[in-house]
Amino acid sequence: MVKAGEIAKGAPLQTAGNGADHDGGEQSETAARLEAAWEAIRAGLRRDIGVRLFDQWLRQLSLGSFCAPTGTLDLTAPSEFAANFVASNYGARLTLAWRAQNAGVAEVRVVRRAGAARTLALVPSPATTTAEAPAEAVPVAVPAAQPDGFRPRHDFTSFVADESNxxxxxxxxxxxxxxxxxxxxxxxxxxxxxxxxxxxxxxxxxxxxxxxxxxxxxxxxxxxxxxxxxxxxxxxxxxxxxxxxxxxxxxxxxxxxxxxxxxxxxxxxxxxxxxxxxxxxxxxxxxxxxxxxxxxxxxxxxxxxxxxxxxxQPAGLELRLAILRARRAASGSSAVGDEVIELLARSIRSNIRELEGAFNKLIAYSQLMGRAVTIEMAQTVLADSLRANARRITIDEIQRACAAHYRIDTSEMRSARRARAVARPRQVAMYLAKKLTPRSLPEIGRIFGGRDHSTVIHAVRTIEALRKENADIDQDIRTLQSQLEG
The missing domain is CATH 3.40.50.300 (P-loop containing nucleotide triphosphate hydrolases)
Incomplete structure (x- = not known):
C-alpha cells in the first residue's frame, strides 16, 4: 500500500509493501509517476479554468486507488455531492488530461473519500480492487440525468430579485x-x-x-x-x-x-x-x-x-439595470460604463439570459481586442441583438403616453393651443418622437397638427435645456421613456 499525505497540498508519498504481483520498487515508481503527473495536471487545470473554480472544486481532489491492469485511477472528493459535481463537469477533461500524461491511466473515476484518510492503493488486478481500496471509498457514478452538472455561480447570492420574481x-x-x-x-x-x-x-x-x-x-x-x-x-x-x-x-x-x-x-x-x-x-x-x-x-x-x-414575470428596466450592475461588479470590470449598461438594459428586453450574454460578449471582445467598451463599440458588436430586440415605438404611442402623464386630452397634441399646460407636454412628446423614432423632423411636425420642422427643432432644444436645469422635467422624460420602451 502506498500511502499519500495531503496530496492536494504537496505532501510526499510514503510507500510500503503490498500485493503479490508488485514489489516495493515498482509500487514506489508507479506512485511517483502518478503523483508527478497529478501535479502537472493540477497546474494545467488551475491555469485553464481559473483560480476561483479550481480552488472551489478541484483543489480538494486527491489521488485514490489505481488499478494497473485496467488503467483505472480513482480521484477522491470529500463528499458525494462534490464527487458528482466534479465528475459531471470536469470528468472528461480529467480523463483526457491523464491520458495525455502517458502515466498508464486510461480511465478516471471520481469517488467519495473514505473519512479523512487519503490513500493511493496500487491494485494488482481488477479482482482485488475492492479489497485494496479504502472500505468507505464508494464509487460515485455520474447520473446520466445530470449532463450539465450543477453550476456553482448560480447561487442565491448572485440572483437579483425584485417584485417580478x-x-x-x-x-x-x-x-x-x-x-x-x-x-x-x-x-x-x-x-x-x-x-x-x-x-x-x-x-x-x-x-x-x-x-x-x-x-x-x-x-x-x-x-x-x-x-x-x-x-x-x-x-x-x-x-x-x-x-x-x-x-x-x-x-x-x-x-x-x-x-x-x-x-x-x-x-x-x-x-x-x-x-x-x-x-x-x-x-x-x-x-x-x-x-x-x-x-x-x-x-x-x-x-x-x-x-x-x-x-x-419578465424583468422590467430597473431589474435589468440591477442585474447588469451586479454582473459588472462580479466580473470586476469597471471598463463598462453606466451609459453602456443603460444601453443594454433598454435595448435587450427579451430575457435575462440574452442580456447577460450580450454583457459577456462585450467583456470578451474588449479583452481580446484590447479596446475600451464604448457606446459605439457596443452598438457595433451587438448590432444583431440590438436589431432583433428593437421595438418600433410609434408617435401615436408617444402622444397618448404624454397626454396620460400630464392629464390632458390626446387631441391637444395636435391642437393650436399655446397655453403652457398644453404646450409643454406637446414639446416633451416632440422631443421623445425625435429620440425614439426614425421619423424625420418634417414628418414629426406634420403628425403634431401640421407644424413646421423648425417648431420641432425648437421643442427638442427647449426640452434638452430644461432637462439640465429642471429635475422634474428630467424625471418626466425618464419615466415616459422607460414606459414606452417596455
Missing part, C-alpha cells in the same frame, strides 16, 4: 433551507431565460451545503422520458425507479415537455407521490403554470399545485 426567489430559499419547508413541491414558471434554472441550481447548492450526504438529482423532463424509455428497453426499470426514489432533493426542469407521454406521466406521478410521502423535497420549473400545460395528467396537476406555484 421575489415570490419564486423566497420560496426557493425556503425549499433549500435546513428546516422543513412550508411548501412542497415548489412549481416555478416563467418565460425563457428569466431565471428558473438559476433558482433550481441555487436550491441544489444551498441544500448540499447543509446536507452533503443526501442524494440530489437534477434532470430535464426530456431526460426523464429518455431514461425511462431506455430502462424499459433494457428491462431495468427497477434500477431507474430506485435511483429516483433515493433522491432527497429532486429538481425537474422544463416539465412542459413531459406532457402527452402516457406511461412516462404515470411513472412521474408515482415518483412524485413516493418522494413527497418519504419527506423528499421537489422543485419543478416550466414555461407556464401547471394548469396551462396541455394534455398533462390531471392527477399530476393536482399534486404539483398542492405545494406552491410561483411565477417569474
Amino acid at each position: 421575489r415570490l419564486a426567489f423566497s420560496a426557493a430559499q425556503g425549499l433549500a433551507a435546513p428546516t422543513q419547508p412550508m411548501f412542497n413541491p415548489l412549481f416555478i414558471h416563467g418565460g425563457t431565460g428569466q431565471g428558473k434554472t438559476h433558482l433550481l441550481h441555487a436550491i441544489a447548492g444551498a441544500f448540499a451545503q447543509h446536507s452533503p450526504g443526501k442524494s440530489i438529482l437534477y434532470m430535464s423532463a426530456e431526460r426523464f422520458m429518455m431514461e425511462f424509455v431506455n430502462a424499459i428497453r433494457a428491462n431495468d426499470t427497477m434500477a431507474f425507479k430506485a435511483r429516483l426514489r433515493a433522491a432527497r432533493l429532486l429538481l425537474i426542469d422544463d416539465i412542459q415537455f413531459i406532457a402527452g407521454k402516457g406511461p412516462t406521466q404515470e411513472e412521474f406521478l408515482h415518483t412524485i407521490n413516493d418522494l413527497i410521502d418519504s419527506g423528499a423535497r421537489i422543485a419543478i420549473a416550466a414555461d407556464r403554470a401547471p394548469q396551462a400545460i396541455e394534455s398533462v395528467d390531471k392527477r399530476i396537476l393536482s399534486r404539483l399545485a398542492g405545494g406552491l406555484v410561483a411565477d417569474i
